[in-house]
Amino acid sequence: MMTRLLASLRGRLRRRRIEREIAEELQDHLEREIAAHQMRGVSPDEARRLALRDLGGLVQTRDATRDVYATWLDGLWRDLRYAVRVLRRAPRFTVTALTLLVVGIGSTTAIISVAYAVLLRPLPYPDPERLVFLAEKDGGGIAWPDFQDWRARATSFDGLASSLADSVLLTNGPVPKRFESRSVTANFFRVIGSTAYRGRLFDEADSRPESGATVVVSHGFWLRELGGDAAAIGQTMSINRRPFTIIGIMPPGFRYMTPADVYLLLEPQVAANYRGMQSRLTHTTLFAVGRMKPGVSVIAARTEMQAIAEALALESTGKVGPYVRVQLVSLSDRIVGTMAPTLTVLSGAVTLLLLITCVNLAAMLLNRATARSHEFRIRAAIGGSRWVLIRQLLVEHGVLVGAGGLLGAAAGAAILTGLIAAAPRDMPRLDEIHLDLAVLMWTTLACAACAGVFGFVPIVKTAGTIMQGAVVRSGRGPTRSATSLRWGLMIAEMAVATVLLAGAGLMVHTMLRLTRVDPGFDPHNLQASSFSLTGASWPDARKQVFYDAVVERLRAVPGVESAAVTYSLPILGSNWWQVFMIEGTTAEHWIAVGEFPNAGMVPVSAGYFEALRIPLLKGRSFDRTDTPDSAPVAMINSRLARRYWPDGDSIGKQIRQGLPADPFGPWRTIVGVVGDIKQEGLDQNTPQQVFLPAVQVPRTTMFAVARTERSVASSSLDQAIHDLDPAIPVFNDRTMDRIMSEAASRRRIAMIVLTVFGSVAVILAAVGLYGVISQGVADRRQEIGVRVALGATYAQVVGLFLRHGLIVVGFGIGCGSAAALAMSRSLKSLVFGITATDPATLAATAALLALVALVACYMPARSAARVDPLEALRSD
């Protein structure tokens, strides 16, 4: 069939060529025939006349030959037209089947496309399987001296590089612009295997102190900011008010972890002790990437790095603490790490939906085939061959699935656009996602195969019986095997619906739990915006004054109740972790304990706790009496207080940041204890926190927060800060509600998809059940009529159909619940506050499904009981 179809298509495409070849072929025939006649001594003219006569005329033969092709195409065309007509005559079937196909193919293709782009497609670097990601214990950043020691001692790697996500100010114009940047070691691009789009990338020579400052920019930056001008290479750009020479442009789409527009060298920053990176105690967000030598396994590399880290710890402290750990994972695991569980769940859900689509399609085709068996019998009886019937069905199903595939592709593209819009902005590899044609082909083929198998089973059977001359059964009754096939499909459908609905139930339950979590502060009507005070023009003394000015200015904005300045926002996490010492304890004591006291350090302005409505439990808050020159003070959270002063007398005690040998700042007196807040996110435990007066510990980049009594235009915060100094970059303006909603987006996507799919699955299952039982009722009308006539009661007739339906439902829900339990592992990392096998949720799911199924069974069963015996017996 396929080869013939192809031959005909080829024929169509090459119609002109075929005509030319036929003419040539006939000409060849004539000349041979003429030559043959002449050999026998006939004159040339007579020979030509005889040859033409025997051929039956050149033009006639040519046309007759050409018509062979036309007839074949006509046959196909006729089948297509007939199929479209048949489908249009059954609009309810066609629309339902098409909707089913569009939903099934569209959503499956869209979501598997995302999963493929993010999870499965190799990273866009050469030999990505040899790349590994390295972090210090618990995934923390690496201290620069540690990284240097690692690089010097490790033998598993062809190269070990490190990089740091950062942001820079472009200070070319009057108003500085902020850009995402990445500071990389000189060997970074060589290690990951990237090459420049234009110009060149960094090499070791660039990192020598005597070389001038150089910068590499992204392709997007080059187009947007430099006008895509090839002459940009070699030009100078002012970054953080210092001149840098542009040496290269990255290829389009290049990305490492987070997107960045500007790539700077890390070594000069270390040399300048940027962020105190020369200290072994400073753990910024510096992470390393290594290219393993060929043949080295991840486990071997991890073992070597762990040994190196322990040796280093032994040399510096004389002891290997339990906290000496190196995290080494393959780069692709790290990049997709956080999204992997969500995507696995989504792909699983979508596969189940495709399965349910196929099952439903199968049931529909089976029903339709049974309903049409009469038509087929008649056609077979008047001489239609089995082959013709099958060919026609094939074309019919082909048209249906083909149309479904096309519309499904359009729906898939639309769903994909929506998904990309709803995805968290930091979702990895978002820019690499597009509708995958291979996936579309596979989903469509799955439906086609399903239509093929289930659409033909009854036909082959019907046609077969006729061929054998069997007695024609009365019009409608289905065969026994078709009925049991249908019930089998219903069980599968109920089971799949149970799994999807259980997943949806777990995610809804999780989201409910999350909204009930007490964040420890009041997140509503809270706005935040961050600003940077960088460069030599911002000495600490000027920053200290400026914080107060920002708070003053924000309070003057209409609608703002209170305002403050902070280094870290709740939910978004701490961005300054440090160990500290407690008065009266020694380093040796803590080494024996196995862990130094540590906390997230948060410099805040006076009024911060009042603005966020974080309760003060003990002592006092920071206020105007805390100045740069007053006694150094600190506040702590309740969790830290309980940990180090379990008897509750923390007020008045002294702490000092850093280790005894390497302190950071003066001893500080604890003046207050505040309540715990969900600093790291609603689903995370509260960390130990130390709050410092921002005037005593000024930082470059701070958040301004404002409590408003009504919603204030977000730009008014930025405007207020710009009023003070238009040259200050202000960015990331958001409400706290928005921050919390973005933090939950991973779970929300899972919840939305599972809920939508679960609902679709339940509706499909209910409709399917309704259809199968209605069909049963229709098939058995006469039998019901007889029963009613013989005195069967309403309850008996209803029970007859209900019983059968409910057995199937119970079986389906049972199988589905078992499957849901088996698959609960994949939801483990997404649920919160409940287990992935939460019995209440599963029970509720089963109950809801049973109820829906009961209704779906009861409606047709009730109509059976209303059958009028006289009418039923008279029909047929």
Next chain:
Amino acid sequence: MNKTQLLQGTLDLLILRILDLGPNHGWGISNRLQQISLDGLKTSQGSLYPALHRLELRGELKSEMTASENNRRARVYTITGAGRKRLTKEAEMWDAFALSMRRVLRMGR
């Protein structure tokens, strides 16, 4: 009964049989047809070409344009596996049919 009418349904079979002996072009087939049937089955050469192209569309033959003498091109046909299968099957049917016909026609003679 007209000889050509009888031939309509069997032309396919004869073509397949001839090509079973080896690849050939249209004129060669027509010539061969006359030779082996001793002109007893002479057909209009005109119906040969549509039959050849129909067989090719059904996948029972394949063809190729090849260079021939005098700068012309000739289409050379080759039988395919499907064609051979049909030939075997229909030849058997013919044998059975011919046998029954003979029995019937000679009945009672």
